[in-house]
Amino acid sequence: MAALISLKDLSKTFFNGDLAVxxxxxxxxxxxxxxxxxxxGQxxxxKSTLMNILGCLDQPTSGDYLIDGENVAGFNGNELAALRRRTFGFVFQAYNLxxxxxxxxNVEVPAVYAGVSAQDRHERAQALLESLKLGDRLDHRPSQLSGGQQQRVSIARALMNGGRVILADEPTGALDxxxxxxxxxxxxxxxxDGHTVIVITHSREVAEQADRLIEIRDGRIIADRTKKGRANPDAAVGLAQRTREGFAAIADVSEAVKMAMRALRANLFRTILTLLGIVIGVGSVVAMLAIGTGAQDFVLSRISSMGSDLLLVRPSMANFRGSAGGSNVTLVPADADAILGVPNVAFAVPEMTTTVTLRRGNIDYQxxxxxxxxxxxxxxxxSIGRGEFINRNDMEGYAPVAVLGQTVVKTLFADGSDPIGQYVLVNxxxxxxxxxxxxxxxxxxxxxxxxxxxxxxxxxSMRIFGQRNIRTITIKVEDASAIDLTQERIQALLNExxxxxxxxxxxxxxVREAFTDTSNTLKLFLGSVAAISLLVGGIGVMNIMLVSVSxxxxxxGVRMATGARQRDILVQFLVEALVVSAIGGAIGVIAGLGTxxxxxxxxxxxxxxxxxxALAFACAFLTGLLFGYLPARNASRLQPAVALSAD
Known part of the structure; x- marks a missing residue:
């Protein structure tokens, strides 16, 4: 029967530029x-390099490494992660919780990457901690536990997925x-109980507790002494048969979100500062576009209320400058009568305006x-609200009649009396x-x-304005599709x-089309300005994620040691970036709507x-995805052994 672990002519070389060690x-x-x-070993x-290779945290430069007779020396990162999940449990000197x-x-982490359901891993983690006399410490964080308790949590984590092989690196080095x-x-x-236990230590006293002692010096085994045989070989076989694994991935997205929320809460103030960029960007987009769209709709409704089948005739601006002899404005009521003869004209309404003083009783109003x-x-x-409007008889008879706007009525008839039939003085x-x-x-x-x-x-014209020149003529055409041709004919008539x-x-x-184009351009500009805030927020997300990875x-390293693949680490840090952006986006939407x-x-x-x-929130989400990818990729590409040795 093949050995569980077999190394054959295994070597490891580290390269520092051109220097090989x-x-x-x-x-x-x-x-x-x-x-x-x-x-x-000293x-x-x-010895630590050997432990990293034994635990599939690192790979040899040459030679063979067999587990259950299978050569794993050439396995890729995902294959090594799967092997760590189903075979190894790690107990570290620094606990690495x-x-x-x-x-x-902490105990559940290996089961998360093994695809174990939430209920099953909760039950198993609780049972393991209770068996290690930590049943009353389930909700305690590492900072709330003693060194011995932290190491027992580390042991429970090593056993979570079965742990056929327990690799303990200086397990008593930090303990009393x-x-x-x-x-x-x-x-x-x-x-x-059947676990294969490999202890890495520099202490002779600790090493003597083992059944077999292997001494290493300068990268070579100098002694290999067996004190007694295996404690329970039959249990070891049964343990191997009991070891199982589900779908090797993060069990569900909710678990990744939970991890992300936990990490973000740990640096709450920094997270809030990062959120501000996203909040300001999204809030600006929502508020600016809402106000811009509202202004556009308001103006367009006013233009539409005038109709898209209207032409408005005014004296050209040059005529308002006059000359030495006075004004050259020549638009007169007779022009409106002449325009009625142009084909496709339904009516032509001349207007002239001036400021007047109205009086009713002792109330004067301008x-x-x-x-x-x-x-x-x-x-x-x-439309007319009450009474009737000016008719042709009023025009022909020069009738002194008036129709009032609502503001004038509220001012002159504040007593609530009916203005119809009453008289007001106009100048x-x-x-x-x-x-x-x-x-x-x-x-x-x-x-x-x-x-x-x-x-x-x-x-x-006769009693108030004292002149015949009119300000505008509003023309309605019968066929809006021929409005351009009608405009040309009217212009030619007036020129003649x-x-x-x-x-x-x-x-x-x-006018409507021009305003629509202008307002759309303005909204695009405002949106672009707001998008700059999103860009700044995105840079903030990248910054916080880079710092977080560091x-x-x-x-x-701990997550990789417990079975996380590169994809799992990538997903975790991407989810963290997306959670920041989603929270910022949601707050930004609320702030924008509130503004x-x-x-x-x-x-x-x-x-x-x-x-x-939806656009603003989607942009925030996309910002998190884009700016969170680089830090997440950097995290996923770390080598487990290198990550675990980081300060």
Whole structure:
């Protein structure tokens, strides 16, 4: 029957640049199942390197290493990890417990990577700790345990997956004499239960407790003495048959998240600082896009309320500068009448405005008077609230009638009386109120559209404005698809009437498109500015993960020693980065929504949609993935023996 462990001409050389240092020289050694072996040697003798190779934490430079007759010297990292899971248990001088985990959680680590279900590993870990008289210390962290108790937790961890071979590296080196004797007694009990126990020590007194003593010096075995045979060889065979393994991976994502949360809590202040970058970035994206979208929707709704089938004629800006002889503004009501003759024109509404003072009783109020035509309500998509609007008879008869906006009504008729039929003075001229407009609200610029008095254009021109020139003509076309051609014809007509091009025509459909393009560009810019915060947050995530890998190098070594594959370590640190980003993203979304709600309470137009929220959170998640990958990859590529020797 083949030996459990067999080394044949095994050598190990370390390279430091061009310098090669051979630490082990042609070691040949057989260890049978169930033996209690001590390997003794002074510092620098090569015993620790030999232990690392025996435990599959390192690989030989040359020679063969057989376990159960299978040569594992050429195994890759994942194959070695699987072998460690099902064969070895480690007891270290420095205990190498995970400081942020409880005693029970430390014991469960090997079973996590062996794919054991949560309930099964909880029960087994508890049973092991109780058997080692630590049943009342299950929830204690390593800092809350004595040295002897920590070493017993380490022994329980070594037994978690069966531990056919227990590798104990200076197991009593950090303990007082009584605790050391207790640990050696436990190792003896484990050997009697069938475990193959290999103790690495420099102490002759400890080595003499073993049944077989192998002495190593300068990388060579100089003595191999057997004091007595195996304690219980039949139990060793039964133990090998009982050793089982599930799917060798982290049992579930929740376990990885749990590990991540534990690690992040251990450095809470640093984690909070890292979260700030993600929170600010995500919050900025959500708030800026909500406010930007709200402003865009508000303005577009105003433009849409005017209709996309409208043309707006104004005097060109050059005419407002005038000349030495005065103003050159030439747009007159007759132009509106002429435009009605252009094909595809449904109506043309001329308007002129000025500031006037209204009086009712002892109340004086300054507002804007707008002289207009009966089609005004249709052109502005503004309905009459009460009473009636100006009609053709009012226009032709120069009637002194007025229609009031809601703001004017609230000011002049604060007593609650009905304004319909009553008279108000417009610049000391009496006008009878025949109607009240429905509430319109403010413009995007904050101008109150309800602060207006509407009068017939003819009446206003003669009694209020004192001039014939009009400010604008609003034109509605019958067929919106031909609006561009209609615009060209109207422009040509006005140029012919005025003998020059002194007017400009605005196509409301073009205005809508131009504004949409501009606002989209602005939102993109704002989003880009916010994305910079996410980038900064991503750099923060990378920083915290790099520091975390550096600080937890020994922990990584312990996890690898207990069976974690490169992929398991990669997943664990990626999950930590993603957890940071997800928490920051969630807080950022809440902060962004809160900022938007606050802005809305101050009257700003805000529009909350799922798209920006999902986009911001997805960006935060992607940031964690991208910036967490490099540190996670660095962690996964560490060699177990190198990681365990880190300070």
């Amino acid at each position: 051979e630490v082990l020289h042609n070691i040949s050694l057989d260890i049978e199942a169930g033996e209690f072996v001590a390997i003794i 510092s620098g003798s090569g 995970i400081p942020t985990a409880s005693a029970q959680e 004499s009584q605790s050391g004797e207790e640990v050696l007694a436990l190792l003896r009990e484990m050997n009697e 507002t804007t008077a707008n002289g207009t035509a009966p089609q005004f309500t249709e052109a502005k998509s503004w 000391k001229i009496p006008f009878q109120v025949i109607g009240v407009m429905s509430e319109k609200g403010a413009t995007a610029g904050g101008n109150d559209q309800d602060d207006v008095v509407l009068v017939p254009l003819t009446t206003g 009437r005025h003998k020059r091009e002194d007017t400009q025509i605005t196509n409301m459909s073009s 600080e937890r190098t020994r922990e990584i 938007g709600a606050l802005a809305k309470s101050f009257g700003m137009p805000v529009s909350f949609t799922g798209g920006p929220v």
